[in-house]
Amino acid sequence: MDWSKTKTIFIITFLILDLFLALQFIEKRNxxxxxxxxxxxIEEQLExxxxxxxxxxxxxxEGTYISGKPKFFSSEDVLxxxxxxxxxxxxxxxxxxxxxxxxxxxxxxxxxxxxxxKDYVLNGDSYxxxxxxxxxxxxxxxxxxxxxxxxxxxxxISGLLIAYVNDKNEIISYRQTMLMDFEEYDKKEILxxxxxxxxxxxxxxxxxxxxVTNIKLGYYPLVQLSESQILAPTWHIVVDDxxxxxxxxxxxxxxxxxx
Numbered sequence: 001m002d003w004s005k006t007k008t009i010f011i012i013t014f015l016i017l018d019l020f021l022a023l024q025f026i027e028k029r030n031x032x033x034x035x036x037x038x039x040x041x042i043e044e045q046l047e048x049x050x051x052x053x054x055x056x057x058x059x060x061x062e063g064t065y066i067s068g069k070p071k072f073f074s075s076e077d078v079l080x081x082x083x084x085x086x087x088x089x090x091x092x093x094x095x096x097x098x099x100x101x102x103x104x105x106x107x108x109x110x111x112x113x114x115x116x117x118k119d120y121v122l123n124g125d126s127y128x129x130x131x132x133x134x135x136x137x138x139x140x141x142x143x144x145x146x147x148x149x150x151x152x153x154x155x156x157i158s159g160l161l162i163a164y165v166n167d168k169n170e171i172i173s174y175r176q177t178m179l180m181d182f183e184e185y186d187k188k189e190i191l192x193x194x195x196x197x198x199x200x201x202x203x204x205x206x207x208x209x210x211x212v213t214n215i216k217l218g219y220y221p222l223v224q225l226s227e228s229q230i231l232a233p234t235w236h237i238v239v240d241d242x243x244x245x246x247x248x249x250x251x252x253x254x255x256x257x258x259x
Contacts, residue, residue, distance in 0.1 A: 042198040051201070053212035056193040063190045063233040063249065066145060066219060068179030070158040070229070077122055084120060092158060094176040096120070101170035113139070116163070116171060123178060127161050139163040139171070145182055149218040151236055151246060157221045157229050179229060188250050190217070196235040196247040203254065205245060214238040220246050220255055 040048070072091040087095045102116050110129070117124030127141040128149060142149045143159030150159040158177040166172050193215050200206045220234035233249035244258040 042194060042201065046197065046201065046206070049201075049206070049208045051206050051208065051210045051212070053197065053215070056215060057217060059190045059193060059217050059249070061190060062187050064184040064187045065222075065230060065232050067183050067185070067228045067230050068145075068158070069181045069227060071178040071180045073122075081120070081122070092177055094122070095173070096176070097173045098171065101166065101168070101172045104165065104169050104171065117141070121161065121174070121176060126178075137165045137167075139165060143179060145179075145219065148233075149216075149236075150179070150231060151218050151220045151234060159229075190233060191235070191247075191249050191252050193217075193235060195252060196237060196249070199247055199252050199254065200237065200239075200245055205243075205254070205257070206239065210239050211241075212237060212239055213241045217249060220248070 046053070070092040073088045073094045077094075078086045078088070081096070083100065084096045084098050089095060098120065102112065104112055113129060117127055121127065126143055126145075128144050129139070130142045130149070131140045132138075133140065139162070141161040141163070142152050143161070144150060150157070152160050157179075159179045161174060161176045163171045163174040196215070197206065197212065206212075215235060215237045218234055218236055219231035221229055222232050223230040234255060235245075235247040235249050237245040237247060239245065242259065244256075246255040246257075247253070248255055
């Protein structure tokens with residue numbers, strides 16, 4: 001027997017065996033780590049990824065779809081409105097030009113906007129401030145139902161009020177649409193806010209180090225029918241103060257992403 005060759009064969013055999021065992025060990029360890037990750041709660045997974053959020057809202061246990069009909073503005077409505085010139089070019093769209101501009105300079109701008117809604121806008125107390133758009137010189141208000149906002153980013157439904165501002169920072173006109181005659185139906189369990197975050201995380205929308213800067217329950221338009229609009233309870237989630245996500249609060253699907 002050629003002992004030198006035999007020894008070489010044994011060495012190579014043991015090296016191959018060692019490599020195989022090492023690969024088996026690595027695979028087992030990775031599988032174990034994956035099992036631990038999958039067993040970890042969503043709170044623990046977010047903490048591991050350094051994804052932060054403030055105290056989550058305590059949502060109602062149940063909610064419903066709602067439907068509403070666009071309001072058709074009438075001449076009787078116009079007679080109630082003082083200090084402005086009103087045009088109704090389309091029955092569901094009211095255009096108004098104020099006789100005297102409303103100054104928004106100085107302090108208490110929020111209070112001035114609330115006073116504007118009260119004094120000049122039909123059912124003004126049903127709208128809430130959404131955004132001040134410096135580029136277009138407009139202030140956007142969304143309608144709400146039972147203190148829950150109608151998320152209307154695409155401006156494709158009623159329930160939107162846009163006030164226009166001149167270069168002196170004064171409100172000079174506005175455009176209004178409104179939903180009315182609300183009905184509730186099909187009561188279901190509301191998805192907890194943490195589950196909405198989990199859906200974003202599992203779909204790769206919450207990156208390591210992200211901060212959830214706002215999360216609130218409102219309504220999002222689902223179906224536009226000829227005479228009504230159907231809306232579903234929806235979580236509005238803002239990440240890093242710049243990306244808006246809308247997550248259906250019944251089914252959990254991501255409805256829209258606005259960057």
